Amino acid sequence: MDFRDSPEEAAFRERLRSWLAERAGTFPTSGDDYWRRQGEWHRALHAAGFFGLSWPRAYGGQELPPVYDVILDEELARAGAPPRPSLGYLVQGLGRHGSEELRRRFLPGMINGTERWCQGFSEPGAGSDLAALTTTATRDGDEYVVHGHKIWTSYSDVADWCLLLARTDPDAPRHQGISAFVVSMHQPGIEQRPLKMINGVTTEFGQVLFEGARVPADQMVGAPGEGWRLAMTVVGHEREPSTLGFSARYGKTVRTLAARVEGAPPAELAWAAVQTEMLRLHVRRRLSEQLDGVSHGPEGSLDKLLMTWVEQDVGHAALAMGGTRDPELLSTYLYSRAQSVMGGTSQIQKNIIASRILGLGA
Amino acid sequence: MDARLTTEQRELRAAAARLADELGPGSVLDLDDADRVARLEKAVAATGWRTLRSDGASGVEVALVAEEFARGLVDVPFAGPVLADDLRRDDTAEPWTVAVDGEAADARDARRVLVLQGRRILAGRAGHAVAGVDLTRRNAEVSGPFEPVGEVSAEHAERWRALALVVTCADLLGAARGAHTLACEYAKVREQYGNPIGSYQAVAHLLAEGLALIEGSISVLRHAAWAVDELTPAEAVHAARVAKLYCARAARTVCETSVQVHGGIGNTWECLAHVYLRRVLASTDLFPAGLEEIDLGLS
């Protein structure tokens, strides 16, 4: 056991730090400005060799051990840079379920940031109960034709591609009739309807209407009916703070708040500092466990719950520091409320923990 | 960067768990079973774990034993003697413990008590037991005359404080795990409305939250225990304070959940849930940490 950097890790950190010293300040870190230039930030990070650290070289990754992501997140936060784009769960979905041909075609662009992606899972009638989804994909020669309504689709307005879940077999039991596709977002059969988020941001997520959108049959990911398994891979990884890279961002918020303290800090802020430090160390432990080949099971739900509590306590600290009078702090607080909904609500995470880890048969 | 336990550390943890499971109290009645306590005392003494520090063990190993002992409600001294050993680093047959705020902590059977005053170590005597919240460990009065028995470096004194916090954190985590397991087992067998109570979300979610709090505690404690010997003394104390604040809140919540999940029985003397809760309250008070001590810049 050693929580310190190994010599290789320290050298990597050093290189990253000096790169960030030049580049970090030039990118916005929040709000609509951040989202607008997020693609550019992604490409800059990747071009310098600081993105996709643990992914295969063949697809544009660096093939480093998973703990390097911790170093990346810590240094980004320390430098006041934007967080790393969180799309590890999509990489996992495509990487594990896609054919080698699909992986070669799509992973490099996803990883290097030249092609942008969104995740079309949720629908108005299918949120927590994702298997209730009704979007259909019907075979028509070499193509499938898609009809349906997706909602809460993050980054849909800038996406080039959508990893879409649709029903291909209406007669199969509901978990088995679903398939996954890579659908182009640039075509006439797609209509985008923006959504304004609770904090006023318009670039976070949107609604996407598929009205006869077409997708080549060879852009189905995995076999027909494998969509549910892919979905479980994706949401499993979407629950991990280590995949999302959020933990250092919370630390940064705490430090920013601490810099404004005059006199005794509010208890909410000190508690947020404790929580943030816990999450930092928790991510390190989880990533270390991956060295033993520990696979991603329902434990991700524990991590998601911890991450949610931390983000929402940081949000409360922002409020305690005068958040209602400061637009940025208020936005931090309001945005934190989404963490217990996105990627599976806290109630759903607790259901998973109770039934699959504790064996409570809930 | 590697937060994993070594094979030896896993083996030590398993050995401590076995001992606690075999000889720790399985019920509130067992607390009064003098034969069992005597056998437990003999077994713990034979392991030599009370002198882990003078045998060169790290904070991580000490924490692992403390955690498993608390999980099994081991009701013979460990924290007190191990902290005394860290100060004295010499192995004598006499049972030692340490004093905090004028009281000998974890002092069952202890005859001699060490007091750390700045860097000076004074030795006094343990007297009558003091009434306390904990049913598994007891404190005692301390009486003089106090004789100086040595001095530690400023650095050692600071690391000792970190170790003391870490040992109490490990105790909190272990007690939380024990209380949580107790509640999960009960939730699987107790039926109401024709179903096990654990099948109701309101109960299941409390227990799910408890497990997340335990996982968070493991992570923050692991680092603090490592830091005792590996970071600067000031960093070690800070890491330990962070861990203490987190583990104390988490453990109390988990124990309260355990009481709640047990219903009426949970509010009786006969249910072990309150024995865990009491141990958690005692370990929170022993070497306490306050939010106002947290350095907001360090995290």
Ligand SMILES: Cc1cc2nc3c(=O)[nH]c(=O)nc-3n(C[C@H](O)[C@H](O)[C@H](O)COP(=O)(O)OP(=O)(O)OC[C@H]3O[C@@H](n4cnc5c(N)ncnc54)[C@H](O)[C@@H]3O)c2cc1C
């Ligand atoms: C910021 C943000 C970004 C998102 N990004 C995406 C994206 O990119 N792609 C995508 O596909 N989706 C995305 N989502 C959607 C998200 O996954 C869903 O909102 C979420 O799964 C909940 O579904 P729902 O909104 O339909 O709520 P519902 O499922 O209707 O839930 C409403 C309430 O009921 C509770 N509830 C529901 N079922 C149960 C149950 N069985 N037991 C106990 N309680 C229950 C929930 O916990 C919740 O509190 C995003 C959401 C947010 C907020």
